[in-house]
Amino acid sequence: MAHGILDQSRVHGNMELEDIGDLYFKDLWARSFFQNVTDYGMFYKFDMHDLIHDLVQSVAQGECFTVKSANTEDISENVRHLTFLEAGQNVSTTLQKLNKVRTVAADMVDIDESFPNTCFSRFKYLRVLQFVRISLQVLPSSIGSLKHLRYLDLKYNEAIKKLPDEICKLQSLQALKLAGCVNLEELPRDISKLICLTSLWLTTKQTSFAHSGVGCLKSLRFLSIGACSNLTSLPREMSYLASLRTLWIEECKQLDLGNVNYQGTPLRLQNLYIINLPRMVALLEWFKGVANTLQLLSISRCENLEALPEWLASFTLLRKLFLDSCPKFSSLPEGMRSLTSLRKLVIDDCPELERRCQCDIGEDWPKISHVPHVSFQY
Template identity: 80%
Template sequence: MAHGILDQSRVHGNMELEDIGELYFKDLWARSFFQNVIDYGTYYVFDMHDLIHDLVQSVAQGECFTVKYTNTKDISENVRHLAFLEAGQNVSTTLQKLNKVRTVAANKIDIDESFLHTSFSRFKYLRVVELPRCSLQVLPISFGSLKHLRLLDLSYNKAITKLPTVICRLQSLQTLNFSRCENLEELPSDISKLLSLTSLWLTAKQTSFTKNGVGCLKSLRLLGISICSNLTSLPRETGYLATLRTLFIGGCKQLDLGNVNYHGTPLRLQKLYIKDLPWMVALPEWFQGAANTLQILIIESCENLEALPGWLASFTSLTKLFLYSCSKLSSLPKGMRSLTSLRELRIINCPKLERRCQRNIGEDWPEISHVPHVFFHFVN
């Protein structure tokens, strides 16, 4: 999607780019194109180096190059996609002769500011920058000149404490990932200027979202909030909810999902993943706004969640319900038979719920007898 190669012709009707991209991915996966791919419900986890290797071998020979210390002289001036296994001085020197690069990717290597400055100032047409786990501390000012950039991945760079304000100049940016940047103090105050942003993954130390910030990103389709240890509430604004399709919230020890006034707000959520929220004793009522659209609900390691609300039975589009490691969860909502689209129910390590279903107490077990795939697994 970041390189503009997805087919938007009439064959896909009115499908949005993310959905078209998912079709491409599933088709390639079904053809065994990817190596070491794990299907986890709705999430795909893959090794970046294996993926790059497959792409080099199968798709873009001559346009992709994996940079090592010993082969920098072999780089063609026509290369468009670079994957770095190291980033020493000789590599920075080699970059000076390239001007068609669209992708810069590296993982688990040390990258200094001079390498970044050379890349960002030289490669004016960059579309993708992926630098997870690269020991980054700061981004150079030249970063703000990448007006064509569509994807930026800075995840797992724990030394980053501040993002430069020039990041808000990247009007073409569609995907921004700085999850697990656990020392990042806060988001840039002008992040709402990223009008094209559709996917945002974040980790930060702030206690709340600033006014006119994330909540005003009206193109956002995916929002991932992880390991925000001080965060107490979601954005107060509701503008971002109109387009949001996927919401992931995990590892936020102080977050109270009910600490916002979203009641009556129409939602278009399709996928909701909630993990490790100790303050959550019940699903917030404002989630009812997604009753007609939610397809996948995953709740994991919510230690104080005691019951699922009765109104969940009105989610007629729900196809998958996964409940993992919720020790206090003791019952399913009545009226589960109304979930006529439900095709898969997984209950893993929820001992109270297991005992209730095994003893056939109440209406729990009969209520889910219509579900084609029901899976129980409990760890003693």
């Protein structure tokens, strides 16, 4: 998507880029292009940006180059996609002769301090930047000059404590990955200025989100909040995320989803993942707002969750429900019979609920007898 290879012609009407990419993925998957993908139902565990990026690298080999050592004399001036296994001073010097680069990727590489500055100053038309698990402590403020950057991946950089405010000047940015940045003290205050941002993965040491921040990213379609050990509440302006389709919340042990009473325009979520939230004992009332849109609900490792609410019966479009490792969960709501769109129910390591549901004469079995695919796993 970052490279603009998706067809946005009249054939696809007014479809969002992510949905067009979804069609590409389904077509390639049907043709067995992705050999390791066995369950399309878990598609959202994959990143469409990464998939399309890998596709570009595989079909445009003449424009790709992997820098394996300081000896880079054989780099063609026409190369567009660079992957670095080494990024020292000599490499930075060699980059001076390149001017068509659109992708820079480095994973688990010791970064020389001159390297990012060289990339930012030399590659003004950079579309994709991946600095993953590198030795980077400070991201140069010159990143704000990359007006064409659409994809920025900084995940698992544990040394980064702060992002430059200039990152908010990236008006073309569509995807920002900050997952695993466990020492990131806070997000830039003006992050809401990223008006084209559709996908955000974040880890932060903040206890709460700043006013007019993440919750005001009106183009956001995918939001992942993970490993935020101090976080106590979600953004207060969640109701402004009218474009949000997938919300993934994981490993936030202080997070209390009931801390804020969200009001305003209801969310239009289609996919909701809740993983390892020990303070959650029930789904909160404000989730009622997605009753007419939610298609997938996955709840995992919520040790204090006891039951699903009766109002879940109003979720008329819910097709898939996953319950995993919730030891206190003991019964399904009576209204399960009203979930006429439900096609898949998977219950894993919820011992009391499993015991009651797997027997035909059990109290809960009639509630789910209409579901075509019911699975109890241990």
